[in-house]
Amino acid sequence: MRKEFIIAKKEIMEILQNKSSLLFTVGYSVFFSVIAALGVKKSPETIDTAVFYIPLVMGIFFAYVSTGRVFFREKRDKIIETLLCTPVSLRKLWFGKVLGSVIPSYAIAILSAILIVLISSILLKSIILPSPILVLHLLVTIPLLVLAAVSLMGFLYLLAGMKEVRIVGTIIFILILGALFGGLGLIGEGYRISLLIEIALMVISLLLVMLTGYLTRYLSKEKIVTTIT
């Protein structure tokens, strides 16, 4: 198995082992899905908006929680130093950790989408599905946005000093959600979830991922080790 996948598998295993954080996130996901489904019951046309926002926010929220665990905790506990002595390159290590954080975050996003559709259908006593464009949103846009958030937060967690690192993740989390909602707000109140919006989000996410991938060239073991203490 490739080293990146070994690292990702371990990260996912650890996230699953930590029942309290998992229950907390799943609980949030259920709570917001129920709230959204109650809204859909009142006006069924809001299903698209609910499936657009809730899984996206839940995915990025869990990305924020899991990167804190996968990157920050390993740096704080100095486990990263031992990992850097293994025969795994720094970029593979970073990418493995990114994957290990993206996969469960995306799973939470999909869980939220399924719950919204399921609970709304139960409440309306008929099957209600979002527009086909939301399939693209769930299958491509959300994983790309989560990947962008995780890779950027993970990179900054490794780069920043222990004093700054605590607020780095929160800033990125707020910035991404703020830019998303702010950007859509700028389009105007009457905007519709369209292919154009999905493509724009995909392009922004891809650019962010590429930028972070490029920036990892400047990440060094020395930088990580000297910012531990």
Add this chain to the structure above:
Amino acid sequence: MVVDMQNLNLSQSGGKMKVIEVKNLVKDFGGRRVLNGISFEVEKGEVFGYLGPNGAGKTTTLRIILGLLNPTSGEAMVMGKNLAEDDEARKKIGVVLENDGLYEDLSAYDNLEYYAQLYDVSNRKEKIEDLLRFVGLYGRNERVGFFSKGMRRKLAIARAIINDPEVLFLDEPSAGLDPEAQRMVRNLILELSKEGKTVFLNSHDLDEVQRICDRVAILQRGRITVCDAVKNLRKKFSRPRVIISTSDNKSAERAFEILNSLDFVSNCEIDGKKISLMLKENKQSSLLRKLSENGVEIEEIRKVEVTLEDIYFKMQEEKKNEERVYYC
């Protein structure tokens, strides 16, 4: 285990293979020189102790050797390779740093399995079970978070040897452990040494180093002040320490007065009926004669072997004196 000697890339000198070579290592941090021209070599199969007070530069040296820090100048090679540049070369080393590097939410088995996969270890299950038996943790299925410090340290050592490394780097392996756990860690290191592993031990535990190391280097303020075999150091610094027990306090006071006037006696200290002193030359018989001529009743006289601790503190003292002279 069969070792492919051709692929090990060890440099040889006088029939001995050098596993670690550090040459003129200099490291500056923000304009402050932390390491100032460090050079030493460690031969295959040696247990090498790297000693020094906190802040002397021990961990910085270790981090440079491991490729975690880049030197300002100089080089550090392990089996002829620079670990910072060669990912594959790191397959031949094992590391226990100040932190155990263990995952608290995983079991001992899962921790070892993760590292075994990263090192491409074959026959993983068998190897992990053997190692868990070796360190006495077989059958412990709870999360590592519930382990005692000693158990964690044992597991960290097992993790460090999962890849059957040629060289083992240990940073303060028994720091913070109770005496029993310390002994256990020492025995583990000695056992690994018997198996032919080269061990680089970073420590400020003088007793531990004295018990298990073949050779030591003493680092002070970024410079190596001594680098030799423990037995050679003992010989070199063996001004015998002598303990004299007298019959009563009065005799002790009288003896103390006499001893202080002798030019071959130094560091004379009195504690009740006992006097401790250092002989500059091997003049034990002259000392006895002098005391008996003056009517001092001696109950017991014994020679105490010089310890690494004595040498270490003597070096510290000399360094301080040098600096005092320099600043004057």
